[in-house]
Amino acid sequence: GNSVTQMEGPVTLSEEAFLTINCTYTATGYPSLFWYVQYPGEGLQLLLKATKADDKGSNKGFEATYRKETTSFHLEKGSVQVSDSAVYFCALTDRGSTLGRLYFGRGTQLTVWP
Amino acid sequence: NAGVTQTPKFQVLKTGQSMTLQCAQDMNHEYMSWYRQDPGMGLRLIHYSVGAGITDQGEVPNGYNVSRSTTEDFPLRLLSAAPSQTSVYFCASSSFRRGGASYGYTFGSGTRLTVV
Numbered sequence: 023g024n025s026v027t028q029m030e031g032p033v034t035l036s037e038e039a040f041l042t043i044n045c046t047y048t049a050t051g052y053p054s055l056f057w058y059v060q061y062p063g064e065g066l067q068l069l070l071k072a073t074k075a076d077d078k079g080s081n082k083g084f085e086a087t088y089r090k091e092t093t094s095f096h097l098e099k100g101s102v103q104v105s106d107s108a109v110y111f112c113a114l115t116d117r118g119s120t121l122g123r124l125y126f127g128r129g130t131q132l133t134v135w136p
Numbered sequence: 137n138a139g140v141t142q143t144p145k146f147q148v149l150k151t152g153q154s155m156t157l158q159c160a161q162d163m164n165h166e167y168m169s170w171y172r173q174d175p176g177m178g179l180r181l182i183h184y185s186v187g188a189g190i191t192d193q194g195e196v197p198n199g200y201n202v203s204r205s206t207t208e209d210f211p212l213r214l215l216s217a218a219p220s221q222t223s224v225y226f227c228a229s230s231s232f233r234r235g236g237a238s239y240g241y242t243f244g245s246g247t248r249l250t251v252v
Contacts (some may be wrong), residue, residue: 056240056241058243064246065246066226066228066243067243071240111178111179115232115238115241123169123184123194126178127178129179
């Protein structure tokens with residue numbers, strides 16, 4: 023079946039530190055991969071996506087590369103800011119019979135201190 | 137503004153009451169879904185729809201009904217509210233390219249429901 027596993031938090035960093043949040047997946051088909059961000063009290067916003075192997079999604083200084091060989095989609099940012107404090111969710115949608123369903127990881131809480 | 141609109145934003149129900157959470161999107165998306173978010177549980181799929189007139193169950197469908205009579209609307213009905221349904225509910229919509237690659241889901245701002 024389809025599933026997403028992401029590193030558990032919370033993650034606490036100082037401003038300008040390097041961020042990595044690990045995400046691995048299991049899929050029966052050929053998935054599209056996403057990172058969503060949820061700021062306190064808000065809904066989920068699409069941060070970046072990749073739809074095929076070796077694609078790199080990027081947005082707001084965040085990057086993630088679709089690695090089919092390691093079934094991974096790790097989120098990175100070179101220099102985090104206090105405003106990046108949020109919960110980050112890795113997710114996938116697959117093709118075929120489960121098309122339309124979005125599978126989430128448990129989420130990783132990131133706190134950035136000034 | 138284009139997007140997904142959920143109403144109400146907050147709701148308190150008594151055990152046994154019924155209510156409908158509304159969800160509307162104006163992006164002509166084929167796919168719509170309802171999720172609930174609980175502390176430590178992440179987001180869990182309740183029901184989803186791949187088009188008008190077509191719905192299917194997700195991971196936690198018990199106690200909830202849905203229908204999709206139009207492309208735009210996907211209401212979620214709580215039949216007889218229970219304290220275990222206290223949660224934050226999110227509606228989302230998406231479209232897909234030919235071949236199945238996703239454009240990514242757009243989420244509403246959520247409904248915070250408390251059942252007492």
